[in-house]
Amino acid sequence: MNVSNSTQLKSMSVIAAMALIAGLLASAAWITNTSRESRLAQLGGDPNARVSIDDLNTATEMQKQREEINKLRAETTRLQNLVASNTNASEELNGSLQELKVFAGLTEVQGPGVTVILTDSRRPLDEVLDPNENIIHDQDLVSVLNELRNAGAEAISVNDKRLGPSSWVRCAGTRILVDNVQVAAPVVIRAIGNGKDLYNSMNMPGGYLDQLRQADPAMVRIEIAEKLNLPAYTGSTTSEHVTPVKPAANNSGDRTRS
Numbered sequence: 503m504n505v506s507n508s509t510q511l512k513s514m515s516v517i518a519a520m521a522l523i524a525g526l527l528a529s530a531a532w533i534t535n536t537s538r539e540s541r542l543a544q545l546g547g548d549p550n551a552r553v554s555i556d557d558l559n560t561a562t563e564m565q566k567q568r569e570e571i572n573k574l575r576a577e578t579t580r581l582q583n584l585v586a587s588n589t590n591a592s593e594e595l596n597g598s599l600q601e602l603k604v605f606a607g608l609t610e611v612q613g614p615g616v617t618v619i620l621t622d623s624r625r626p627l628d629e630v631l632d633p634n635e636n637i638i639h640d641q642d643l644v645s646v647l648n649e650l651r652n653a654g655a656e657a658i659s660v661n662d663k664r665l666g667p668s669s670w671v672r673c674a675g676t677r678i679l680v681d682n683v684q685v686a687a688p689v690v691i692r693a694i695g696n697g698k699d700l701y702n703s704m705n706m707p708g709g710y711l712d713q714l715r716q717a718d719p720a721m722v723r724i725e726i727a728e729k730l731n732l733p734a735y736t737g738s739t740t741s742e743h744v745t746p747v748k749p750a751a752n753n754s755g756d757r758t759r760s
Contacts, residue, residue, distance in 0.1 A: 564682065566738065567681075567682075567736060567737055567738055570737075570738045570739055570740055571736055574608065574739055578599075578603070578608075604657075606666065606667060606735070606739075607657065607664050607665065607666040607667070607734065607735035608666075608734055608735055608739075609734050610731065610732065610733055610734050611657050611694060611731075611732050612694070612729060612730060612731045612732070613656070613657070613694040613695075613729070613730060614694065614695070614696070614697045614726075614727060614728055614729060614730070615655070615692065615693045615694040615695050615696075615697050615700060615726075615727055615730050616650075616692075616693050616695075616697055616700045616701050616704065616724055616725065616726055616727060617690065617691070617692050617693075617724070617725050617727050617730070618646060618650070618690075618691040618692075618693070618704065618711075618722070618723070618724045619688050619689070619690050619691070619722070619723040619724075620638045620642060620643065620646065620687060620688065620689040620691070620714070620721060620722060621638065621687050621688040621689075621720065621721055621722075621723075622636060622637050622638055622687045622688075622721070623635070623636040623637075623717060623718035623720060623721050624636075624720070625718055630717075635717045635718075636717070636718070637676075637687075638678075638687045638689055638721065639673065639678070640671050640672050640673040640678045640679075642710070642714065643660070643671050643678055643680075643685075643689060643691075644671050645710040646691065646704075646710055646711065647660075647665070647671070647691070649703070649704060649709060649710055649711075650691070650693045650695075650700065650704065652703075653695070653699060653700050653703035653704060654695045654696060654699055654700065654703075655693035655694065655695045655700060656694050656695050657693070657694040657695075657732050658691065658692070658693045658694075658732075659691070659692045659732045659733065660680050660685060660689060660690070660691055661680075661685050661689060661690055662690075662733060663680055663681065663683055663685075663733070663736075664732055664733050664734055664735040664736070665680075665735065666681075666735035666737050666739075668737060668738060668739075669681050669735075669737060681737045692727070692730050692732060693730075694730055694732060697726040697727060697728070698726065700726075701724060701726050704724055705724065711724065
């Protein structure tokens with residue numbers, strides 16, 4: 503390769519690198535300018551108009567949850583006592599039962615992970631374009647929980663309340679409800695998983711924590727934890743419409759010919 507060709511290649515490389523850097527800077531600027539608008543668009547209108555706390559019969563719901571917990575614990579004890587009378591098979595079955603309980607959130611668990619704390623902003627209202635920017639909303643919590651799950655979180659709690667398969671989050675006046683339990687800021691989220699991966703994923707530019715920081719960096723704090731202890735899920739485990747499907751018989755005579 504002669505000198506002129508080498509110089510030309512170097513010039514093209516420099517131009518390509520400059521174009522790449524310019525593209526990255528442009529995308530970063532776009533993220534910064536649109537993140538606040540994106541969050542406010544998700545929040546929608548007046549949060550007080552979504553659900554009134556007076557419309558929720560929390561006492562009845564809590565009683566139903568207590569009954570479900572007692573019934574589930576009794577059934578768990580019955581199964582454990584049933585398999586305890588056998589030897590190898592019982593140990594294997596009991597181990598599978600414990601794994602299912604962990605998967606469903608029905609037992610206390612521990613492990614590494616991250617702690618995320620969401621706090622209302624203390625900025626004066628005359629310094630913000632929209633008062634909603636200063637408040638942690640139910641949609642903020644839902645978005646952060648979804649990102650934690652997508653990042654590989656294996657177990658999550660919100661203000662020491664474990665989330666289960668049927669957990670839900672919604673707004674009730676100025677409060678956030680998690681499975682009919684009122685949650686107020688600061689909202690402490692603990693998630694068990696690979697702490698480093700969770701931390702890096704949650705801090706990615708353009709992620710939801712980044713959007714909250716655009717409103718006020720003090721609204722978000724995230725830390726890696728070497729060991730977290732999460733309580734068992736205490737919500738309802740009853741399904742009204744779902745029933746198991748029995749395996750179909752493997753009989754060639756039952757097959758429909760096309």
